[in-house]
Amino acid sequence: MLANFTSVALTIVGALTWGLLLGGISRSVTARIHGRMGPRVTQNFIDLWKLFRKTSSIHHGGMFWMAPMFRITGAICVLLMVPLVIGQNITYNMSFAGDVFLLIYIMFFGCLGMALGAGNSGHPYAVIAVSRGLAQMSSYELSFSIAVVAIAVGLHTFKIEGIVAAQQAGITSWNIFRFPFASAGALLAFLPMQMAYPFGIVLAPQEIPIGPPTEYSSRMLSFMLSGRALFGVAKLILFVSLLFGGASSWLSLFVKTFLLYMYPIVVSSVFPRFRTEQSIRFLWFIPTTLALVDLVRVML
Amino acid sequence: MYCNQPPEKPGNKKELLEKITNMARANSLWVTAYGTGCGAIELRPLHTSRFDMERFGIAMRPTPRQADVLIISGYLATKTLKRVIRVYEQMQDPKYIVALGSCTINGGMYFDSYNTLNVLDKYLPVDVYVMGCMPRPEAIIDGFSLLMQKIKDGRAQGWKHYKENLDYYRENQKKIITDWDLPDYNW
Amino acid sequence: MGVNPATDPKKTTHLFFGPQHPGVTGNMSIEMWFDGDQITKAITHVGYLHRGFEKLMEKRLWIQNFPLVCRICVPEPDINEECYALAIEELTGIEVPERAKWIRTLVLELARLAVNLMAFGGQAGTLGLGTAAMWGITFRDFVLDLFEELTGARIYHIFILPGGVRRDLPPGFENRVEKVLGKIEERLPELDRLVLNNAIFKLRTQNVGVVKPEWIEEYGLVGPVARGSGSVRDVRKDAPYEIYNKLDFDVVTEAGNDIFARAMVRRREIDLSISLIRQILSGMPKGPVATKLPNVTEWRVPAGEYYSRVESSRGEYGYYVVSDGSLKPRRVHVRGPSYVHAVPLLERMLVGANIADVSNIMVSLTTCPPEIER
């Protein structure tokens, strides 16, 4: 029991650190693409600490200050539902409590809370961003869920452990090779999930500065950013488990998540934003069709 | 009046925390994206590879709620002053103002203009002035490093000063903003 | 008197786009009403940068106004000096030496190159393609270095004076210009791939922000905005000043009417500027660079009125200068191209536009608020 609690606590702390570090690295990488030096890799820690220690902040109502809690809770839950390292049972955390369906749905918890907080702020930009975000989310979740269903049905298990376990027979058994189309669909859906351009229509600073968190400040923003970092890591681990054979050791976990994290960063550096409807249509047609190919293959 | 108490010794836990926090504050300055005047043209090169102010943790934030620094990039027309006050009051403590250009110091070449104010300090608490017309990016970076030093030393207290002398500032502001309709200051 | 459907508070949302907004160009604001995400009414608010230049110029000596005029347009200040100088030269009849004319043209083209680099990158920047914006501004910085060497300042040069320019080119300047141009040219194809060949950039800009060709005369549109809609109007060609009649170039024009066409015009203007700069450098004559002026503190310009025109990066730029024969100008009225672009045209273009395209459209007009407000 104690070991479990320790593992959970360490997972959260570790994921937060890793998430913030990845954020810092991503800022550096983006800067290099711009031709700049970029900030220190620890910049996100400094920002977070500064925000946390700001002496004043404002709120617009109950939902407004509960939203960061929603966000952080949703992120932690997703994180704990995914086993970290295969073979080390202590790192499975809470993954026994549910399967991929639970994961797909619990991912909405933080988003919904965030959206409600944005709604309570009363700022039209925040609400427009939520309306965009939800519209887009409903589109990318389509291809993502098709891909997940195709993989899960193809492997005859909904449990993430099971999915990971089925990929342990060498690199060719990874789902990205066994289900190339579904993986492509899921990876395209990964971009909007990470709010990477060209799908970054929610936080679009030149259009609706800056979307849902526009009224957030100080400590609430720091909560929100840590939630985002955690959520990012959770999604990375999920995708690594789903498509890239999971992690058989700590090293491979870090390497795989790091490499996967670089993918949206690089893509978003060279694309402008879609408009909302363009993004939705793209997501409806290309990734969904790709994922459907594998679904049909699984059904036949 | 002189302060009789000896300076508090470092080592106090709270003090240490504050010191760390000040370091963080100095190294993470988020700037409100508001080009109030022509100095904004030199803020763009600051972003880019030549000067790259993100090295120092300085980043632009689109909304004042999340920003720490307000750059007054030059002369202020009275119409802009109203918006600047609004933006400044929506920023969260601690917050700092960096004023660029000679025109914020004493009106510069617009000293006799009917629409630009001469001395910004009467209306908003400026922490750092950067002179020049317009200041070069290097000068702005220098101004920022000055601000960082002040923050680290805990001397960038313009926002506190503004709170304490709100009446003074308000009086000056209302003198030149004839159609005053801003709400009272809220923190 | 019913509720105006365009501003019905039940149906529409009322919002200020700017002045404190990252997507707005400079310090101006658009008050807009939108239904869903579609704009039903827009009003441009300007005056945040109003410094009363025209009043101040009436209070200063003719020569003292040169530091003032350059501050009217921040990205491209040389245009103002040129335009003001042209007017004074016309009123006083001062002759400009040949070499000074060439140098002036060189300065103007360098400034145009700088602005277009920034604007072209900025167009992509409003769509979130920060990389292009960063690169554009970086390229511009190379040009600013040249200015710094030539004039001693990065932004406000105060280089063009009545009767010539402030000083001659420093030795070896031509080589350094050539080096910068080479550097820019080397990177431009990459920028093209990033922006113009980008499918999503095309999606976002084609058929968006359409300027109908019939609006050109209705509103008096000029520059890239007009030339993106099929106009071939360019003061450099139509009413050549300085030495433009000696240079070989074609007016850049595109027929797309949309934002993409305007971006394309800017992109081709960059090529044109580079070519013009090369022509100027190769054909630069020798000689003096300035005519001696009388004592400027006692300098009276003969009474008269003149409207001088220059092609800026945003289109035709005009100075209406009135002198009553005294030490100070009677009236200097600046007509910036943004005046009609940002106020009546933008208000009209935004109706029916998507809220996501506001910044995009505004940047495609390259509005420069100071020249509206002065």
Next chain:
Amino acid sequence: MVKALAIFLPLLGAFINAWLPGKNPKASRVVSYLLLTAGLAAVVMLSIQLGAWNLNDLSNSVILSTGVGAPPLSINLEITAGGTLAAIVMYAATIFSLRRFALTTPRSQPLVLGLLTASLGLLFATDIFNSFVFLEIGSIVTIGLTAACRCGSRWEAAIKAALVSGLVTILYLLAVAALYRSTGMLTLEALGTLTGGSAILVAILLLTVIVTEIKAYPLTGWGLDFYQGTSSIVAGLYSATWSLAVLLWAAKVLPLLPVGNPIIYAWIGAGGLVLSQLAGLRASSSGRIMGYSTSAYASLLLVAAGTTTGAFYTQIVTVLMVFSSLAKFSLFMLGNPEKKDRWSGYGTILFLAPVLVLAGIPPMPVFWAKFSFLAHLASNFPVIFYAVLTGLFLEAVYLFRFWSARSEKVRVERASKPSAVAAVLLMLTAAIWITRMSWGMLDFSGSIIASDGIRNIFHGLFAVGTLLCLPGVFNRTGREKNYWFWLLISGAALTILPAAGNGLTFYLLWEISAFAAVIGVSKGVAAKNGTFWYAVFASLSGYLLLAGILLSKGSFVIAGLPAILLTIAALVKMGQFGTHLWNIRAYPVAPGTMPAFLAGTASKAAVLLLVAVALTTTGGALPWGRVLAWMGALTALATAMLAAFAPDYRKMLAYASVSQLGFVLMGLGLASILGWTAAFYQTIHHLIFKMALFLGAAGVVYRTGTSEFNNLGGLVKKMPWTFAFTLIAVISFASVPPLAGFGGKWLLYNGLVEAGWLPVLIVGMFASVVAFLYSFRLLHGVFLGQLSPRNAHAKEAPLPLLIPQAILAMAIMVLGFKPTILLNFLVPTLEAIPGLSGLAPVIQGDMVLTAMGTWNAWMVGLMVMGFFGVAFVFFWISGHKPKYVGQLDLGFAGEMPPSADEVHYSNNFFRPYARALSFLPKIHAEKIFRGTTKTFNMLGDGVRALFTGDGRTYLAHSLIFLLLLFVFLNGGM
């Protein structure tokens, strides 16, 4: 003596009246009343004597001979038991309308009494020539009464009636002559002895006469014009006396006509029924609508004459005709308002009862006759059965439109009040009486749902759902306050619905519940349109249900067509696959907690029906389960998308309700244990969250008076508790763990994967993700965003609305954290059902396991709540207190926000999404239905073209009809 008095007292009165009124009007009225009362008493005595009241045998009769010798020299009357019932109605109608006649046109009193005499005579006449005499008297009196008022339309009506009666006279006399020549007798029985050519001649002549007189299609035209043209009081009296008499006389004559095979009546009747009712769809004036309704009953009479015989025939015809005439009488009394006299409150029911009678809705007396009749038709004449059912449904449609158009402002003439009240009371009494007599047909002994567990679930659902709606009803004022009664009735009927033991019982309770709910909805403000749509779809599903039950011949339902019909009935009730039109119209206008009841509780009746069909036919698996699942999935997706664009809070909830029921359908279609577990879980969950949402909406509407999103927003500050409960419900139906909604989806998806229905699964998942769009819109549109100054006065919803919400929110939490409580009960129950395939989910403690997935709701719940709590506590103990700033203190680009109304973003919320969807062809159910309506209207117009309004055309119709009959019968023989 009593017999004679009963018949001839009116005649005496007529004579006295003809003589008296000029001298002493009051005396003449008193005399008339006295005589009529005496006559009524006599008829009642006769009816008791003949045993008419048990309705089983209505052919008992006594002969009354007057004068000497045989007819036609004397008048011989046969007083039948059924006839006495009709006579009671005639007397009663005359008594009640006499005062009105006395007030307006005193001189017409003898005519009124004459009409009664003629009607009674015709009713009881046994002789064909006597009948002729009475027919003539009746026609003349009618014309006289109609023409008594000198205004254009009435003269026109009188002239048309005169023209027709002239033709009828000629044809009738021809027939009499022919009959007399070949048989030498004039009794009705003599008709049966005819043979050969004369038989055909007499038959076609008399048939034309009868069809013309009873105004059956296609010879309805003059009747329509007559009803429309004459005054309402005359029309009322006419329909209750003369029309009734003619119908019953025709019923007497028709079986005797020598037409060979009487099925020809049925064909004329059935065809005429459909066509005339099509035309009736386009009718707008109340007189004309009554005309079409008369035509419908005349056609029914023809069908009955063609398909039934003996006592059954008499019974059906008597009950149908007597009560429909009575209903028409009361409607005429209520319709055509002349003076402004508002009957608030009771007007609706006063108006509705006759409409329900005419439409044959249980437990009204006509229903019982129709039910027996249709049952007979269904087992013997299926084609005619469908035709009749179609005609009846069309009739119901225009009757309900008529009612909903009127129920808004029922204004009743003061003088008509007593008569209308009396008629309605009479009908209601009869309804109770007949229902009591038919009690034996009902069966509560063995439920049609074999599984006790399932039955108990539904009992519980209906009872709890109804009870939770009740506290909220007392916070109402004005018109809306009366709906609670109907809610209670509807809920009570639903609660016993699962116990129904046979089809009739089920149908009866179903219809009572549906139409009580219709009345309840009609109490809403501006509920006209919504009520109409609800009534139409309720009767559509009712008729489908009826058809299915009747075609199953005794058992509740059999596989094949009946099961399909029942399934469609359930789908209509649920609002699936395009029939959501009624949900989105009725829910937003229903008063108070009524929508909560409708959406949360009443919609479960459809689930019950589907379960019952599945259990009864195949023991669980519906053969078209895959189709059902697809329908559910597509409906869920389409309505979820529509919900996102709904401009009204309650409308959005209505869409959402339909969408979530789609998931139930998917589960039921699966026909596996997992699927059914999911379906039941979702059913229960749907009841909980939908009631919570609609109760919240009721509170919002109660406090702000509107449910349009454009007028709402920011109410979280004013109604925090309502918001909290709504939030819980929304999170739940968005199926976000750890609340209850996730369970249903999880079980369903596992079931779908188990069955290998992956495409359905994908559509379902997509629909559940689209639910996020409207769930946020719903919360934001009402509670978040800017509080409009318009709603600044709003307060928290009243406690009676809050407490049920709190209970439901608690239920969601409990179900979400400990779904095993429910599953431990559900899974064994469903495992016991033999027809269900697949593996049952395994429950180990808090863990639910399927073949491929796992779910531990308790751990997930603990985790979510735990981390939420930790984050919360951490935020608070860290000592950072955010300051509350005003709602307009926004980072507004440096400007001041103008006003809350202007800043609130509400209209066209998902416009980009709509634009992204724009490539889809816009298949709106709305448009399809509008198209259907248009088609029907066009057909109706085509049929209506027959009725030109010109008397001569009507004559031509009669003659053409005669010719056709001639050709047909001659050829046929």
Next chain:
Amino acid sequence: MIDKVKKELEIRFPLLKLVREQHNYLHVKVERVSAMDAIVMARTSLGHSVLQLISTVDRIEDDVFQMTWILENYSACTVLLISADYPRENCIVPSLCQIWPAASAFEREIFEMFGISFPGNPREGEDFLLEGWKDTPPMRRDFETEEYAMRVYGERQPREHLDPRQYIGDIVGEWNTPMGRKREEEK
């Protein structure tokens, strides 16, 4: 090209005064009453269909406002300036909004800057450059901007030191700004 325009105008308006003429530039001055006719004629029949600018010169010594409409011919690239004098008192000039929508903005500015009214402009009186201005319209010659600036924004700080460091305030020292001085005086 421009000769033809000149000829046509001279035929139509005999009282026209020629101010300046070049190969593609013509400036004429017409009587007040015929100003609108001349503009309409230039637009409809002379090809000068683009309104570039409406300008005003305050000729206070003659007690008139000189209005100048600058019209361009885009195809020939010629400029036509039409001037007319209007009396200064309650100056009213016809609006051109019906012909050129762009004229609205020019006229709003002139209304604000000179107080000249343009009846027919639907948006006249909306704030354009100034906000809440209550003084004399600033571009009038009788408005003294320096005096106004001194009155409203205070005296310009005299430059006491040539060393800007001392003027702006030492980076480590007390604020050497008006507010700082005020506090020093209090001490």
